[in-house]
Amino acid sequence: MHKELIKIAQDTNLFLKNFIKSQKKTELISPMSYGLFSGGKKIRSKILADIGYIFNIDYKTLIIIGSAVECIHAYSLIHDDLPCMDNDDMRRGKPSTHKKFGESTAVLAGNSLLTLAYEILSSNKLKLKDSIKLELIKKISECSGHQGIAGGQYLDLNFEHKKVSQKRIIEMEIKKTGKLFSFCCMTPLIIKQRNVREISKFANIGSEIGLLFQVADDLIDFQGSSLSAGKKTHKDEKKGKATLISLLGYKNTINYSEKLKNNILKKFRSYGDNSNKINKTIDFILNREK
Numbered sequence: 001m002h003k004e005l006i007k008i009a010q011d012t013n014l015f016l017k018n019f020i021k022s023q024k025k026t027e028l029i030s031p032m033s034y035g036l037f038s039g040g041k042k043i044r045s046k047i048l049a050d051i052g053y054i055f056n057i058d059y060k061t062l063i064i065i066g067s068a069v070e071c072i073h074a075y076s077l078i079h080d081d082l083p084c085m086d087n088d089d090m091r092r093g094k095p096s097t098h099k100k101f102g103e104s105t106a107v108l109a110g111n112s113l114l115t116l117a118y119e120i121l122s123s124n125k126l127k128l129k130d131s132i133k134l135e136l137i138k139k140i141s142e143c144s145g146h147q148g149i150a151g152g153q154y155l156d157l158n159f160e161h162k163k164v165s166q167k168r169i170i171e172m173e174i175k176k177t178g179k180l181f182s183f184c185c186m187t188p189l190i191i192k193q194r195n196v197r198e199i200s201k202f203a204n205i206g207s208e209i210g211l212l213f214q215v216a217d218d219l220i221d222f223q224g225s226s227l228s229a230g231k232k233t234h235k236d237e238k239k240g241k242a243t244l245i246s247l248l249g250y251k252n253t254i255n256y257s258e259k260l261k262n263n264i265l266k267k268f269r270s271y272g273d274n275s276n277k278i279n280k281t282i283d284f285i286l287n288r289e290k
Helices: 002-021 029-037 043-054 059-080 097-101 103-122 132-142 149-158 166-193 196-223 243-248 252-268 269-285
Strands: none
Touching: 002 029, 002 043, 002 059, 002 103, 029 059, 029 097, 029 103, 043 059, 043 149, 043 166, 043 196, 043 269, 059 103, 059 132, 059 149, 059 166, 097 103, 103 132, 132 149, 132 166, 149 166, 166 196, 196 243, 196 252, 196 269, 243 252, 252 269
16 A cells, blocks of 8 residues: 555656656746645545546556646645634644745745646647547636635634534535545546446545545544644644534544445456455545544
């Protein structure tokens, strides 16, 4: 599992470094690279590769698409850390992009990583039909904007210090985190040009995987150490964040996460041994150090 994560991270970073190197050098390359190559396990790319394995998608194709996903993810983290958002000074064990380069530069670097994702998906390096590329760009746009990451971040900030229902908390966490996982899960089926029903099924599975990831992240914040998390912990409670832990309590949230994990694993049973990789990744997501 760890070897596969390392290989996917290395291959993704290599593609991104070469892609950026092929472009005209500008002043924003340095802060973009700082936010993009800050470590991270590339879990989203791993999920994409795992689902791609089930449907026999070319590995290099998945790495290119995963690189676009990581650009979106990095942009969202740079913006989330800003003083006007979550105001975090540390990210993955080092100063956040805005602490290193300043707020305005961090905003512009984040914006540039967002658009870099679309450059990657529309480039000639991605050997897919134009109609499939357009569908991928459409889907990743929906998962990143007001229906996805941006909308989820808005709800996250808006819910602070408020009593929020479980349904609304889950809606927020699926938008903020789940939608990008949703894109990763539906992408192999889009490439295979499967029907809308199948694509929708895997989009929903991705949302559930993303929700599991976010719940695990909340558990780490509640119980984990700053050293292992690479960022300050116990900040959700201090900021009055609406999480399942704040609503259900720590133990009940652990129970909820175990049920969610088992429900996800059930949905892959029909794929037999081809689902071994995704099953291990889902286990890893929940059992990261808390």
